Amino acid sequence: MIPELGHFVLALAFALACIQAILPMAGAIRGHDTWVALAKPAARVQFVLVVAAFLILVHAFVSNDFSVAYVAHNSNTALPTIYRISAVWGAHEGSLLLWILILSGWTLAVTIFDKQLPRDFAALVISVMGFISMGFLSFLLFTSNPFDRLLPAAANGGDLNPLLQDPGLIIHPPILYIGYVGSSVAFGFAIAALIQGRITTQAERWIRPWAICTWIFLTIGIALGSWWAYYELGWGGWWFWDPVENASFMPWLLGTALIHSLAVTEKRGAFKNWTVLLALATFALSLLGTFLVRSGVLTSVHAFATDPGRGIFILMLLATFIGGSLILYAWRGPSTFAGGTYKPVSREIFLLLNSALLAVATATVLLGTLYPLILDALGLGKISVGPPYFNMVFSAVMLPLIAVMGVGQFARWKSDSLGRLSRQLKYTVTAAVGIAILAMVMLGGHKTISAGVGIGFGAWIMLTTGLGIRERCRNRQRPWFTLLHLPRAFVGQCIAHVGFAFTVIGVVITSFYTVDVHQRLAPGESASVAAYDFHFIGLQTFEGPNYQATEGTFEIRRDGTLIATLRPQKRLYLVRNMPMTEAGISPGFTRDLYVALGEPLEDGAWSVRMHFKPFIRWIWLGAMLMAFGGFLAVFDPRLRSPAMTRRNALVTTSATG
């Protein structure tokens, strides 16, 4: 009975989404105030209903209700409770419901924090989000109902994919989804601006924290995914240019371009068109990402074949949102937003250059991700695009981007001169080149030049960030006071940029100096990996809640000193009869040591995978710094409350006047 209630609640939520989508928009355009006033209550009630539906599905999982088909396919009585809850979003239907839950959560937040917006504008944003909700709820109800019954009920469930039974995967999907779905706020903002034909300064200031929040969640979500792949897939890789990863990376790239372009739009009134286009494209890629990952297009062509309805529905939804918004943009965009004057050498131009480079990077990833799918769909052959393509093209775009980024965070708004910039930056350039050469000398090896260049570029970001801070404090009466009272958004920017430098350096060193050893080892034997000695002590077996494990013990020594004892496991998950590798990792600031069991060979020996991974933690540490920097920027009081800014502005005018 309860699952039917869930289905009914979802249908009600769909009805409310229709009200939330259609009436406020019609009201805002035609001037019916009562219709406009419906936006908020409709969104709030819809949120309550979606939460109820979600909780009902959670209840079905926790209480092992195997008469619900979705539960029967993705859970099992032996599954620990925490994984029964995360199994809710372990497959297509439930993850769509989670998507809708998060969308209505973001909408609820918009209904609460909209004080700075004109009422009609806020209603339009909420209405656009209602349209998105309508699309997804109808997709869920008509093609992917999570409450469908299985008759007769299964005696026990098919279990959650063991790969997903991991603490990292409890939080990774929700956080990534919060990031994906958050871009719908900026999308609603862009559409509302296009419909109204103008953007007010308040609206520009209002959207920035939302765009940054979205970006923070995407950053954390992607970093978590990369970290999970590193320790759970057992290959020691942290990024594979897999379509699923690219799907989350593309909105991140464009989201990065968006928050930078927004800074220009808000501060200088320029690039309004470009900002609006970026907001539309970021959401479009988030939608594409959701569908690539969850629709089954990627994992199996069969999902499409057995349920063509689903595939067609997806394509129609994508076409409606992407096509519709682009048509609206082509119609209303170019004529509406002009403004902002700047010279060819100014911070505006450097920021524009960088967001253009980010867009190019996105386009290259999109080409490599979609082209094989399109060829396949057209029946023109089955191809795949290898990681070398992405590595080569992506680093080719990143180098100019980093070069420009250094100049950009130092250049002045509105107008600057190449003479001043080159005078100020020549020592920094020399220092960065010096660091690159020093790195080449110290590191050695056959990849020296590329690694040195990469490290030099990382150093360039850090040095120019420092220079930017000095520039802010110099020529002030009390430089130390200024340093300690820098605006939070500026501090956040600096931390995020330094974080990016950490990631760049981590990526470069890990890529060029990882040592991989794949070797046959019997208990008692050792292998040497870089400067370390991996000694295979022995094996033991034990039983987990829903798996059997074989655990190896490895002692790792350097020059005879014991560094770590690692216990990698090979698990066999019994329900699906599926083996899994749990790597043993000794983490460190400058290096990770990594052991994974391959497979048993003759005479008690195993194939063993051993890695020395220098600076790999810097990749995720950098991502965390980027997220933290964004966090500081969101909580900059100047961004959040326009009233306060106005008061500050008054104080300044009265002080100077």
Added chain:
Amino acid sequence: MTPKRKKRAVIVASILVGMGLATALILTAFEKNLMYFYSPSEVAAGEAPTERKFRVGGLVVDGSVKRVPDSLAVEFDITDTAHEMTVTYTGILPDLFREGQGIVAHGRSRPDGVFDASEILAKHDENYMPPEVASALAAAQAQ
């Protein structure tokens, strides 16, 4: 042309040239790294390239997996039910590599017809069949 216009034309032209070059580089890199998929039947018919890397896929034939003692070298046959071919690989096989399982291999064809794999993929789901393998099997059965 006035000097100002001339300057502007130079800027526009250099941007266009730069973009053209970038596009050409990207597309070259793209073309170089494309890997086509061939089924064992297509390989048997001589359709697969000899110079560049490509992908093959099929079911691992029961009883065909042979290991070389004291090393990580392994040799096995894959089939699309119409034709079989031999694959060699040195390294650690994925968790889900089993006889009867659908797998995809990246690598090159050796002159003796054996496929020298540099990477073996078996996806993390026991019901999962790589789509290429599924359609190769369907094509072989249709004949």
